[in-house]
């Protein structure tokens with residue numbers, strides 16, 4: 001029940017990592033991009049790392065897409081500046097605006113993004129937040145999320161290991177800190193973490209807080225109740241990620257082993273504990289425009305402070321293998337729609353951004369103000385140098401740099 005960077009292409013097993021072209025010093029269990037991902041030390045890996053697991057007989061979700069590639073229907077020349085000004089004046093964009101954005105004419109893309117940037121600039125200036133994660137437990141998940149290679153129902157070979165030790169989590173934080181990541185996210189596969197696992201995460205969080213007090217800590221541990229959320233809050237975890245992933249009415253097409261309501265209850269527990277809720281989507285699952293508008297409004301209602309936008313990478317071995325419904329322009333319109341509807345929130349470009357936005361990726365930062373750096377849960381993203389270069393060349397500044405200047 002973790003962030004949907006699970007949608008990425010699996011990497012080789014941790015016991016046989018691919019050597020980088022130019023060997024660089026690495027911490028144990030840290031990938032090229034600095035995340036403790038596939039190269040978790042063998043001792044920390046429970047068993048069957050990287051082995052393909054048999055897909056269990058299971059009815060599973062019905063993954064027929066509701067939508068094929070949509071056609072723009074909003075006439076060109078729409079007044080996107082006017083919409084942005086209206087949002088900035090305090091009138092929230094609504095469902096009809098969302099649909100107009102998603103169906104906007106391709107000729108309008110620069111005006112649409114310029115309006116999104118007006119809003120972004122008001123709330124976030126030119127700063128970009130950097131986030132890094134540790135895949136602290138991988139694979140063997142009994143849930144049947146159709147996009148996820150870590151499900152036991154998927155046949156994709158992914159690293160499989162139980163929760164890494166506390167020291168590995170702390171070292172991952174040191175590495176993230178060295179990369180100027182403002183937020184370090186500790187992610188576990190699985191429906192929910194045990195109390196023992198939550199205690200280990202909390203203990204690591206205390207050490208990280210003491211050593212790197214400026215680092216914001218996020219946990220992503222599946223479903224959670226009030227008691228466990230309070231343990232995390234007491235340890236200094238400030239944010240908890242639990243994506244709604246898709247619209248309530250589309251949710252059961254993607255997963256059958258838990259409900260949309262389960263997800264919402266977790267977000268509510270997190271908020272009750274005083275932790276900032278982080279919740280976002282995976283687009284490209286087969287949802288239609290109404291679903292996307294609905295999920296944006298849902299995230300507004302749920303008061304998600306931070307909204308990761310993931311773009312499906314359809315993996316072999318999952319029910320969504322071969323599904324390519326997104327185009328780069330479509331992705332831009334989705335990111336813009338989230339900015340118009342959630343003007344002050346942290347909108348983050350997350351898993352699949354490289355593949356799905358392609359050469360348009362830098363443009364998306366005119367609407368989004370946050371990125372996951374480098375690698376995702378089970379695949380490598382673009383290098384951190386490339387991300388840094390992209391941010392610099394756009395004239396944006398990493399948030400810590402902005403604070404320093």
Ligand code: SF4
Nearest residue numbers: 001002141145148190
């Ligand atoms: S299958 Fe398990 S690990 Fe994958 S997204 Fe669903 S809950 Fe998370």
